[in-house]
Amino acid sequence: MATVYRAESTGPGPKHPDVAVKVLASDRSSGYSNDRRPPCPDKVGRFEREISLLGRVQGRGTPLLIEHGVHEGDRFLVMEFVEGVNLDEFRKNQLPSRTANVCIVHRLVEILRDVHREGIVHRDIKPANIMLRSNGELVLVDFGIGWNDDPRLARHTMEGSSLGTLGFQAPELIEIKGDPTPAADIYSVACLFFYLVMGYPVFKDKAGDSRNALWNMHLNDVPPRLDALVRGFPEDLADLVQAMFAKAPADRPAHAEILRVLAAHVARPGDPAPSPSLTPDPTRPFREAGTAPSGLDRPRSVPAPRPPRGFDPVSFTALIAETEAELGRGEAGVAHLRLGSLLPAARRSRLGSTHPDVALARALCAEALRREEGVEAAAGRWRTLVEDLRHVGSREPLAAVYAEALIGVAESLIPTDPETAVRLWYEAVSGFAGWSEPPVERLVRRARDVGGSLASQGFESEVTEGLGHLPYG
Numbered sequence: 356m357a358t359v360y361r362a363e364s365t366g367p368g369p370k371h372p373d374v375a376v377k378v379l380a381s382d383r384s385s386g387y388s389n390d391r392r393p394p395c396p397d398k399v400g401r402f403e404r405e406i407s408l409l410g411r412v413q414g415r416g417t418p419l420l421i422e423h424g425v426h427e428g429d430r431f432l433v434m435e436f437v438e439g440v441n442l443d444e445f446r447k448n449q450l451p452s453r454t455a456n457v458c459i460v461h462r463l464v465e466i467l468r469d470v471h472r473e474g475i476v477h478r479d480i481k482p483a484n485i486m487l488r489s490n491g492e493l494v495l496v497d498f499g500i501g502w503n504d505d506p507r508l509a510r511h512t513m514e515g516s517s518l519g520t521l522g523f524q525a526p527e528l529i530e531i532k533g534d535p536t537p538a539a540d541i542y543s544v545a546c547l548f549f550y551l552v553m554g555y556p557v558f559k560d561k562a563g564d565s566r567n568a569l570w571n572m573h574l575n576d577v578p579p580r581l582d583a584l585v586r587g588f589p590e591d592l593a594d595l596v597q598a599m600f601a602k603a604p605a606d607r608p609a610h611a612e613i614l615r616v617l618a619a620h621v622a623r624p625g626d627p628a629p630s631p632s633l634t635p636d637p638t639r640p641f642r643e644a645g646t647a648p649s650g651l652d653r654p655r656s657v658p659a660p661r662p663p664r665g666f667d668p669v670s671f672t673a674l675i676a677e678t679e680a681e682l683g684r685g686e687a688g689v690a691h692l693r694l695g696s697l698l699p700a701a702r703r704s705r706l707g708s709t710h711p712d713v714a715l716a717r718a719l720c721a722e723a724l725r726r727e728e729g730v731e732a733a734a735g736r737w738r739t740l741v742e743d744l745r746h747v748g749s750r751e752p753l754a755a756v757y758a759e760a761l762i763g764v765a766e767s768l769i770p771t772d773p774e775t776a777v778r779l780w781y782e783a784v785s786g787f788a789g790w791s792e793p794p795v796e797r798l799v800r801r802a803r804d805v806g807g808s809l810a811s812q813g814f815e816s817e818v819t820e821g822l823g824h825l826p827y828g
């Protein structure tokens with residue numbers, strides 16, 4: 356294992372701030388310094404991966420990477436030393452207000468948004484890995500088991516081992532299902548939010564907190580709602596946390612959805628300091644900020660969208676129509692946020708994941724996510740939808756949803772696998788002409804836009820043939 360030291364500059368010139376030096380020492384088989392063996396390849400790979408990940412995020416709410424190399428056979432990295440307390444110490448010694456907790460989670464999601472945009476999944480979001488500086492600023496630390504999309508760096512963990520910290524692991528990390536996605540970190544943030552509010556983990560094994568029992572709870576049990584545990588806890592925040600706890604990664608909300616709900620509950624410039632006081636005070640950056648936090652696009656007096664509690668098929672259908680209308684007008688409204696908060700319950704209901712209404716709602720939420728955060732952010736949702744509908748999607752009324760999901764997957768593959776992208780795109784558009792009802796104009800525009808991107812990659816003939824199946828000229 357690596358060892359971390361606090362160090363200071365001793366060279367000539369001005370004194371530099373303290374730094375943290377992380378050293379991966381060679382294995383020594385005896386007490387003699389010259390009797391050493393190199394660390395095992397997995398340890399070296401994980402250490403190099405951490406250097407790579409820190410360099411990619413480079414201090415955006417994470418420690419700044421200063422230097423790395425090898426000294427007398429030992430690999431090392433030098434990074435900014437983060438002075439402060441971690442959230443575990445903070446929560447055990449103080450009782451933060453709801454506003455303080457929301458400010459913490461809001462800033463953490465902002466940091467993770469930047470991390471995830473770099474193709475990185477942290478995989479170990481927990482109180483001990485989140486630092487609060489003396490000025491209330493948040494810093495996410497320890498990328499030692501982080502995953503990224505670089506295949507040269509991504510595979511340096513013990514085969515078959517579950518990653519993360521007990522009590523904060525997403526179900527897919529427990530079951531080791533495929534490559535992790537940003538949704539795994541979102542689940543862990545929900546666990547963290549619950550812990551900050553209640554002071555204990557979301558699931559507890561009364562028989563002794565055995566690993567297998569806790570894993571089983573995270574895999575199968577429905578977490579308790581915070582508004583059922585805390586009197587006066589806002590319903591929209593409780594709905595958000597429940598959505599973040601969704602068992603299926605594709606059902607968890609994206610960064611923009613989370614920030615939009617949280618923004619209605621953070622501190623504002625000019626607000627009084629918490630009473631009793633907090634040290635550090637996580638509301639301070641918000642109270643002293645010159646601009647509103649991410650996700651805040653309305654005055655404080657206007658509440659965040661509040662989805663109905665539970666699953667109501669009538670409300671669900673109405674929200675589908677409202678979301679489709681917003682997307683058709685090109686608006687970034689709030690209907691899709693409310694619709695997304697109902698999706699987990701809809702999928703668990705008698706309707707199921709592939710019911711036409713549920714499938715359409717999943718497609719609309721994926722499209723809203725694509726518009727807000729880009730193609731890659733929505734790619735996972737499109738792929739899951741294609742897999743779920745592959746054997747039934749060619750038949751109406753699911754044909755349009757299946758076609759839109761195929762187009763979404765095709766667009767995400769253009770940079771890396773354009774041949775597969777054009778095949779999926781053509782499969783989608785070739786079915787348009789056989790439908791009893793013409794596709795909505797929004798879907799036709801999407802097909803044309805993605806077709807244009809494929810044509811620019813050298814597939815002019817395939818695109819020209821495919822466009823012949825589209826209505827509206």
